[in-house]
Structure formats: structure tokens, C-alpha cells
Amino acid sequence: MKPIKHLYLHFQDGQRLALRFPQQTADPVEIARGLRRQLESPFLSIEVDGDLLLIPRESIKYMQISPAPPTLPEATLTGAELIN
Template identity: 80%
Template structure:
């Protein structure tokens, strides 16, 4: 069974969208390609309950993926802790 991932989207207007989905590709190269494609697209595309959801990237303040994928974008700062 594939592990469950969580995606939290935080929007500029203060709203939050929480999604869960099964982990997809286990190949680190495929994970890196998928992340790169999503970051280059003007829309975040997600299949939700049989529907396609397209979210304009300019409306997203930030997003959080938990747990983090095993392959991260090149410029990622590692080992940070959230302080509130």
C-alpha cells in the first residue's frame, strides 16, 4: 500500500484547502520531473474525486506537502524548523 501524502494550499485571501492522496511515483527521478512540471505550469492541476481541479498559481500564497517527497527542488533549504 502506498503511503498517504497531505497537500495544504494557503491562498492570498486567507483560505486554506487540505487534500490527501496516495503517494505516487516511487522513482526519485520521476518525482523530481513531476515537481518540476508542476512548478513551471501556470496552474496547479489536481484530480479530486474524479474531477480535475485547476488552481491558478498566482492565487496560491504557499503550499505544504507532508511528508516531504524524497527528492526536493535544487535550491531547497534543508533542516528548517517552523517557529510560531
């Protein structure tokens, strides 16, 4: 069974969308490529329950992927903690 990942999309208007999905690949190189492709696209594309969601990138304030993928984008600051 593939590990389950969580994606939280926080939108510019304050709404939040929470999704869970199986790990797409175990290959760190493929993970990095897929993440790069999604970040370069004007739309975030996600298949949900047989439907395709195309979410305009400009509507997204930030994304949270949990747990973090083993391969992170270049120049990622690591070891940070959220504080209030």
C-alpha cells in the same frame, strides 16, 4: 498499499485547502520531474473525486507537502523549523 501524502494549499485570500492522496511514484527522478512540471505550470492540476481542479498559481500563497518528497527542488534549504 501506497503511502499517503498530504498537500496543504494556502491561498492569497487566507483560505486553506487540505488534500490527501496516494504517493504517485516511488521513483525519485519521476517525483522531481513531476514537481518541476507542476511548479512551471500556470495552474496546479489535481484530480479530486473524479473531477479536475485547475488552481491558478497566482492565487496560491504557498504549498505544504507532508511528508516532504525524497527528492527536493534544487537549492532547497533543509533542516528548518517553524517558530512563532
